Amino acid sequence: MNRTAPLLLAAALLSAGPAPADESLDDVLARHYEAVGGIDAWKAVENCRMTGRLAMPQGMEAPFAMTFLRPMKTRLEFSAQGMTGIQVYDGEKAWAILPFGGSTEPQIMPEEHAKIMREQSDFDGPLMDWQEKGNQVELVGKESDEGVYHLKVTLDSGDVRHYFLDAESYLPTRLEATAMVQGNEMAIETSFRDYRRVGDLLMPHTIESKPKGAPGGQVLSFDTVEINVELAEDLFLMPGADATVAPKKATSDDS
Numbered sequence: 248m249n250r251t252a253p254l255l256l257a258a259a260l261l262s263a264g265p266a267p268a269d270e271s272l273d274d275v276l277a278r279h280y281e282a283v284g285g286i287d288a289w290k291a292v293e294n295c296r297m298t299g300r301l302a303m304p305q306g307m308e309a310p311f312a313m314t315f316l317r318p319m320k321t322r323l324e325f326s327a328q329g330m331t332g333i334q335v336y337d338g339e340k341a342w343a344i345l346p347f348g349g350s351t352e353p354q355i356m357p358e359e360h361a362k363i364m365r366e367q368s369d370f371d372g373p374l375m376d377w378q379e380k381g382n383q384v385e386l387v388g389k390e391s392d393e394g395v396y397h398l399k400v401t402l403d404s405g406d407v408r409h410y411f412l413d414a415e416s417y418l419p420t421r422l423e424a425t426a427m428v429q430g431n432e433m434a435i436e437t438s439f440r441d442y443r444r445v446g447d448l449l450m451p452h453t454i455e456s457k458p459k460g461a462p463g464g465q466v467l468s469f470d471t472v473e474i475n476v477e478l479a480e481d482l483f484l485m486p487g488a489d490a491t492v493a494p495k496k497a498t499s500d501d502s
Contacts, residue, residue, distance in 0.1 A: 272386040275396050275412065276374060282417040288447035289371055292474050293317055299469040301325060304457075311467075320483045321368040336364035337483040344486075353486050363426065366402070373400050373408065395420060418442055418449065423459065434459035445472045 280286050294316045301309045311325040323334045333344040334356070341361035344353050356364070366373075369380075377384050381403030389396050395411040402408065411421040422437040436459045439451035450472060457464020 270386070270389065270396075272384060272398075275386055275398070275417065276384070278417040279374065279412055279419075282449065284446075284448035286375065289375060292370065292448070294475060294478055295370060296471075296473045296476050296478075297469050298471045299452075299467060302466040302468065304463050304465070314478065314482065315368065315370040316478060316483065317370065319365070319368045321364060322483055334360075334364065335483050335485070336361070336368045337485065338368075340485075341365070342485045359430070362404070366404075366406075373402060374398070374410065389414060419451075436464075443472075446474055448474070 283289070294314065296315075297313045299311060301311050303309070307327065309325045309327040311323060313324075314322045319336070319338045321336050325332050328347060330346045332347065333353075335342050341356040341364045342353050343356050343360075344351065355361075373380065373382050374384065377400070383401040385399040385401075387397040387399050387409075390411075393411070394414045396414055396417075398410040398412065400408040400410060407424065409423040410419055411423075412418065413420050419439050421439070424435060425432050426435055435456055437454060437456045439454055441451060441453040442449050443452050452469040452472070454467040455464055456467075
């Protein structure tokens with residue numbers, strides 16, 4: 248799963264020593280794929296629906312539902328102040344309904360937000376099928392003080408992400424990157440905790456994103472994670488748009 252939290256992707260370059268001679272990039276990635284359930288199990292997922300709570304530093308909590316559909320579609324709904332916001336990437340464009348500012352009409356999202364949602368819609372994340380996606384992955388080294396492998400990922404867009412995999416479990420523990428937020432470049436750090444089985448997959452159920460160095464940030468806690476569920480055909484369609492191709496439905500209900 249693409250382990251970025253909604254609209255917060257993460258931030259910065261850490262120094263690392265050279266990779267040990269007995270651990271190649273292929274070795275680390277192979278163990279990572281096996282740890283999260285195996286490539287075949289991930290490829291068998293046509294869609295995924297998650298529900299949970301978003302806790303914010305100021306103490307406010309917002310229930311949310313997030314849905315992924317192959318290829319490259321995602322929808323986020325969240326409730327706050329008695330209203331529901333929607334953010335969608337439909338495979339081509341990003342649109343949103345955000346009533347908190349007084350507008351209930353769907354709007355095309357600014358490019359800086361659309362870019363984040365395009366990246367987020369990649370359900371497998373940038374490490375799986377990285378060559379086919381046009382990404383570059385480098386094993387920077389093993390950071391012994393933290394017990395993690397440091398992977399530098401350059402996306403096909405040119406943006407850089409730094410992934411840190413636990414050296415024993417090969418599960419992601421942290422993601423660091425920079426993102427444009429309201430026109431300003433910001434360093435963001437995202438951590439992954441509470442891994443649980445979902446069918447054959449192993450997925451984090453707690454994701455925290457915060458500005459690098461901040462004491463706390465936004466925490467996503469997943470209550471339910473379901474794979475291959477039946478989805479409404481217009482779930483990703485912008486209201487008022489002409490539905491020329493409807494998303495397909497899955498046929499199984501593994502969870």
